[in-house]
Structures are given as structure tokens and as C-alpha cells.
Amino acid sequence: MANALFEEKLHSDEFLVTTEIGPPKGVDVSEMIHHIDILKDKVDAINVTDHQSSVMRFPSLGGCLLVKECGGEPILQMTCRDRNRLALQADLLLAYSRSIVNVLCLTGDSIDVGDHKEAKPVFDSDSVQLLKMIRTLESGKDVSGNDLKGVPKFCLGASVHPEADLIEPQLIKFEKKVAAGAQFFQTQGIFDLASLRRFMQYASQFDIKILAGIIVLASARMAKYMNDNVPGIIVPEAIIDELASVEKGKGLQKGIEIAAKLIRTIKEENLSHGIHIMAVGNESVVPDILEAAEVEVARH
Amino acid sequence: MIVAEQKPLPEIRRMISPYERVLILGCGTCMTVCDAGGEREVSFLHNALRVAQSKGGNEAHHFLESTLKRQCEPEFLEMLVDKVGEVDVILSLGCGIGVQAIAERFPDTPVLPGVNTSFMGISSEQGVWDERCAACGDCRLEDTAGICPVTRCTKGILNGPCAGTKNGKCEANKDMDCAWVLIYKRLERLGQLEKMRRYYPMRNFRAIPRPKRLVRTPVALGEDDG
Structure with a gap:
């Protein structure tokens, strides 16, 4: 039977910490396993990304199986870009059968930003419809109304973009995600705490948990690249200047400081229910960030 | 309307290379409006193919030109019956629908697509078309x-x-x-x-x-x- 540890924590008052791991392009999973090993006891759950930025990789579900094998708590990131409703439902059945019950429901980045630009984009569903699809499976039926043998139960998350330059349509969609059954939200990378504060004032009317997204930047160049190429990311000029001001080779150290400072402020000022750290290739520094931010997850 | 783009000349030359007598067939509706395969484009393409042929290559094509009001309607295709008997291939500058209507009406004559049919849309400014309906x-x-x-x-x-x-x-x-x-x-x-x-x-x-x-x-x- 599934061990719904993360879901139990969602019902507590704990400051929640999640992070994410991007699987490798290839079959050498040793580094991913190393990252799982150093992170699993430092965070409440580990997301495994689903071909992030539309770059073909080892699959999210496979990565979640490895997190399980290593004794961690996985969050299955699931996008609608590459699978139609048959394939999504099938993967969810497999996930549940292996006790992978936390699912982050995403629409998925455009094929155009990835490394297989000529592929057919699927998008048979969107993030809201995926949430509904999973709640339908929990009712013992597939989305065509056929009975399931054995009924799964999931803990569902979604994403939200509090710093979007046009926030209203994002909030309309956010409310649809809440109505469709999202229990927790991991936000896009946050840099401007004023917009997080505004968003939280609005979001507090809903019975959900918000984990503020923290991106670990390693250099000014990386920040600029993300601004130009990674959907949904807005790194302010002041942060880019801060990263540019340090001597060569110290960028990541600066990025760790920036992330830790954000986390400390978020926690002290109670600006969210937790954080979600996206280290984008520098997963091994996540424990350093948590230490610098003086954040420790509760042991059970 | 249906919007298309004429195929590159080298691709068209490769397609027609096995055939001697080529009917370049325009379409007077969407393909005319989107500048991909109306009477004017048929004439331009004819000239371009002749110039390319005269500049070398061993092909000796003989070209015929014609433009129908609509390639996608059987009654207009009937007007082609005599011409089709005189050629080895039809190079259609109609959309994909026109090409297939020709293939269905003339089962013994090969037909080649001279344009890439792209989408249904509108012209937002001179020379620019945008897709609007799927x-x-x-x-x-x-x-x-x-x-x-x-x-x-x-x-x-x-x-x-x-x-x-x-x-x-x-x-x-x-x-x-x-x-x-x-x-x-x-x-x-x-x-x-x-x-x-x-x-x-x-x-x-x-x-x-x-x-x-x-x-x-x-x-x-x-x-x-x-």
C-alpha cells in the first residue's frame, strides 16, 4: 500500500521543502542516484522532471522508481506534451502500483524550446484536464467511463506563476486547478518577494499549500540564458548584476547565497507554506542552501 | 482561405525530371489570392523552368500552361480532358485538395504537387498570411x-x-x-x-x-x- 508521507505533511503546519532532479540523457543513472542519496533526508519530497525544457531524457517515472528504491519520497512530474490520454492514464496506473502517489500536473513546455523540435506535440490534455483525469481514475473509472480493476489514490500538485507579467489570466487558471483537485502548488521561480506576498494574500482563501519556487543560479550568463530561453522564468536585472559582480568561479557560491537569503526571508516572514528548490544541474548544492538558510525538515 | 507556398525550384525540377511533356496547372481561387499558384505564378514558374533548362542539364521538357478556376471541383476538371491527353505529367499549383482531385479524375496521368499546402488563414499585411482555423x-x-x-x-x-x-x-x-x-x-x-x-x-x-x-x-x- 502506498505510503503517503508527503500528503500527510501537507496537512501539517510544517514548513515544507521539496527539490527536483533532472534525469540524465542516457542510461548512466549513477549521478542521479548520488543526488537522490544526498537529498532524500534533507527534503520532504523530490520531484523528478519530465523531459524538462522538452529535452529528451531518462523518464520521470523511471526516476521516481529510483527515488523509491533509494528510500526517498518522489513527486512524479507529468506533462501533457508527449502522451495522449491513454498513455498518461497507463503511466499513472503503473506509478500507483509502485507506490508513486505524488503527481505534479503540468501542461509541459513547448516542443519548440527543446532538442526534438520536429516531433509531434501531443497536448491531448492540459494541466487542468490532467488533474481532472487523475481524480476520475480515483473514482474507479478511466476517462472514457470504463471500470478500473483496483482504484488508485494520488496526492496532486500543480504549478502557478505569481510573477507573470499579466497575472489575471494565470489566476483564473490557478483557480481552475484548485477546483480540479490540486492540493499543493510549486510556483515558478520567485525572485520578487513582493509579488509572492501579494499572491499569498490572494491564495490564502484556498485550502491548498503553496511552495515557493527557488531557482539556484550559477552565473549571470545562466540567468540571462534562462530569461531568454526557459519558459516562465523572469530573473530581475538586480540579481543578474549581483551575480556578475563576483569574481570568476564564485558564481555558484553567490547563487547559493541568493537562494538561501530568499528562503530565510520567506520562512521568517511566513510568505509561503514551504519552498521548492530548483537547482538546475547543481543538485548537489541543495543541502548547502538549506544549511545556509537554516532550514531543516522534520523527521518522522 | 487555404494558404500555400510554392516549392523550391530544385525540388520541382527533380520531380519533373522523368517526364517530357509537363502541364503546369494553376488554380484561380485560394492559390491565386495567396500568390502561390495562380495564373501569374504559373507563368513565372514556366519561365523559371525554361531558363533553368537552357542553362544546362540534359532534360528537354516541353511545357504547357493552364489555370482552372478551381482544381477542387469536378466540373472545372472536365475542361482539362483534352490537354491531359497531350502531356506526360501534371504539375499542379493547386493546394493538396486540387492535386488529389486531379489524381482521382485522371487515373492514368501522374500528378505532382508544386506547392506545399500550409494552412487556412488570412492575410494580415501585404505578403504575410496567418493561420486562423484548424x-x-x-x-x-x-x-x-x-x-x-x-x-x-x-x-x-x-x-x-x-x-x-x-x-x-x-x-x-x-x-x-x-x-x-x-x-x-x-x-x-x-x-x-x-x-x-x-x-x-x-x-x-x-x-x-x-x-x-x-x-x-x-x-x-x-x-x-x-
């Missing part, structure tokens, strides 16, 4: 303020913008408007934002099974119409 068979423009998310959102999603939109533009192409920002703004202007707050379920991709066929049944007239 012919999904399940029109939802009532709910989206007359702006189609199936066609104009790169993901074709139905419940609002993804998080990739920035400055009103799409994550897939910074020059392309985000369809959902356009829809949001127009719904707001029309005082119909409640339409965006509704949940829209997954599309029925079999609204009309492919290949689609439409059989018209008489429309029932209401009392007022009688």
Missing part, C-alpha cells in the same frame, strides 16, 4: 471571444495560458502573440470573463473521424423561418 470540426469560438486557441495557441490548450507566456508573446516564438492573452483581453473587453473561468474538458478528436466526411442533411426550419 478545421477541428468542433468550433468553440463562442467561448473564446472569436479567437481560436486550438489554432493559435502552440499547445492548443483550452483552459487558459500556460506559464510560458511573457510580454503577451508565446514561449515557442517571441514574435507570436499568446492566444490566451488575446482571448483574455477580448473577453474582458466584452465583459465575458466568466467564459474563461469555466472548465473545458478534453477535446473530442473524433468529432469528425479522419479522413473527415460531411454529409449535408436538410436543416430543420424553425417556425419563424417558415
Whole structure:
């Protein structure tokens, strides 16, 4: 039977910490396993990304199986870009059968930003419809109304973009995600705490948990690249200047400081229910960030 | 209308290379309007092929020109019967529908596509065309303020913008408007934002099974119409 540890924590008052791991392009999973090993006891759950930025990789579900094998708590990131409703439902059945019950429901980045630009984009569903699809499976039926043998139960998350330059349509969609059954939200990378504060004032009317997204930047160049190429990311000029001001080779150290400072402020000022750290290739520094931010997850 | 783009000359030359007598066949409707395969383009292509031939190569093609009002209608294709007997191949500058209508009407004559049929759309400025309809068979423009998310959102999603939109533009192409920002703004202007707050379920991709066929049944007239 599934061990719904993360879901139990969602019902507590704990400051929640999640992070994410991007699987490798290839079959050498040793580094991913190393990252799982150093992170699993430092965070409440580990997301495994689903071909992030539309770059073909080892699959999210496979990565979640490895997190399980290593004794961690996985969050299955699931996008609608590459699978139609048959394939999504099938993967969810497999996930549940292996006790992978936390699912982050995403629409998925455009094929155009990835490394297989000529592929057919699927998008048979969107993030809201995926949430509904999973709640339908929990009712013992597939989305065509056929009975399931054995009924799964999931803990569902979604994403939200509090710093979007046009926030209203994002909030309309956010409310649809809440109505469709999202229990927790991991936000896009946050840099401007004023917009997080505004968003939280609005979001507090809903019975959900918000984990503020923290991106670990390693250099000014990386920040600029993300601004130009990674959907949904807005790194302010002041942060880019801060990263540019340090001597060569110290960028990541600066990025760790920036992330830790954000986390400390978020926690002290109670600006969210937790954080979600996206280290984008520098997963091994996540424990350093948590230490610098003086954040420790509760042991059970 | 249907929008297309003429294929590159080298590709056209490669396709026609096995044939001697070539009928270059234009189409007087959409292909004329989108400058891909009307009478004028037939003439230009004819000249270009002749010049290319005279500059070398061993081919000795003989070209005929013609433009039908519409390649996609059987009654216009009947006008071609005599000409088809005189050629080895038809190079159609009609859309993909025209090419296939010719293939069905003239089973013994090869037909080649001279254009890449691209989409259904409108001309937004001189020389620029934009896609507007995906012919999904399940029109939802009532709910989206007359702006189609199936066609104009790169993901074709139905419940609002993804998080990739920035400055009103799409994550897939910074020059392309985000369809959902356009829809949001127009719904707001029309005082119909409640339409965006509704949940829209997954599309029925079999609204009309492919290949689609439409059989018209008489429309029932209401009392007022009688």
C-alpha cells in the first residue's frame, strides 16, 4: 500500500521543502542516484522532471522508481506534451502500483524550446484536464467511463506563476486547478518577494499549500540564458548584476547565497507554506542552501 | 482561405525530371489570392523552368500552361480532358485538395504537387498570411471571444495560458502573440470573463473521424423561418 508521507505533511503546519532532479540523457543513472542519496533526508519530497525544457531524457517515472528504491519520497512530474490520454492514464496506473502517489500536473513546455523540435506535440490534455483525469481514475473509472480493476489514490500538485507579467489570466487558471483537485502548488521561480506576498494574500482563501519556487543560479550568463530561453522564468536585472559582480568561479557560491537569503526571508516572514528548490544541474548544492538558510525538515 | 507556398525550384525540377511533356496547372481561387499558384505564378514558374533548362542539364521538357478556376471541383476538371491527353505529367499549383482531385479524375496521368499546402488563414499585411482555423470540426469560438486557441495557441490548450507566456508573446516564438492573452483581453473587453473561468474538458478528436466526411442533411426550419 502506498505510503503517503508527503500528503500527510501537507496537512501539517510544517514548513515544507521539496527539490527536483533532472534525469540524465542516457542510461548512466549513477549521478542521479548520488543526488537522490544526498537529498532524500534533507527534503520532504523530490520531484523528478519530465523531459524538462522538452529535452529528451531518462523518464520521470523511471526516476521516481529510483527515488523509491533509494528510500526517498518522489513527486512524479507529468506533462501533457508527449502522451495522449491513454498513455498518461497507463503511466499513472503503473506509478500507483509502485507506490508513486505524488503527481505534479503540468501542461509541459513547448516542443519548440527543446532538442526534438520536429516531433509531434501531443497536448491531448492540459494541466487542468490532467488533474481532472487523475481524480476520475480515483473514482474507479478511466476517462472514457470504463471500470478500473483496483482504484488508485494520488496526492496532486500543480504549478502557478505569481510573477507573470499579466497575472489575471494565470489566476483564473490557478483557480481552475484548485477546483480540479490540486492540493499543493510549486510556483515558478520567485525572485520578487513582493509579488509572492501579494499572491499569498490572494491564495490564502484556498485550502491548498503553496511552495515557493527557488531557482539556484550559477552565473549571470545562466540567468540571462534562462530569461531568454526557459519558459516562465523572469530573473530581475538586480540579481543578474549581483551575480556578475563576483569574481570568476564564485558564481555558484553567490547563487547559493541568493537562494538561501530568499528562503530565510520567506520562512521568517511566513510568505509561503514551504519552498521548492530548483537547482538546475547543481543538485548537489541543495543541502548547502538549506544549511545556509537554516532550514531543516522534520523527521518522522 | 487555404494558404500555400510554392516549392523550391530544385525540388520541382527533380520531380519533373522523368517526364517530357509537363502541364503546369494553376488554380484561380485560394492559390491565386495567396500568390502561390495562380495564373501569374504559373507563368513565372514556366519561365523559371525554361531558363533553368537552357542553362544546362540534359532534360528537354516541353511545357504547357493552364489555370482552372478551381482544381477542387469536378466540373472545372472536365475542361482539362483534352490537354491531359497531350502531356506526360501534371504539375499542379493547386493546394493538396486540387492535386488529389486531379489524381482521382485522371487515373492514368501522374500528378505532382508544386506547392506545399500550409494552412487556412488570412492575410494580415501585404505578403504575410496567418493561420486562423484548424478545421477541428468542433468550433468553440463562442467561448473564446472569436479567437481560436486550438489554432493559435502552440499547445492548443483550452483552459487558459500556460506559464510560458511573457510580454503577451508565446514561449515557442517571441514574435507570436499568446492566444490566451488575446482571448483574455477580448473577453474582458466584452465583459465575458466568466467564459474563461469555466472548465473545458478534453477535446473530442473524433468529432469528425479522419479522413473527415460531411454529409449535408436538410436543416430543420424553425417556425419563424417558415
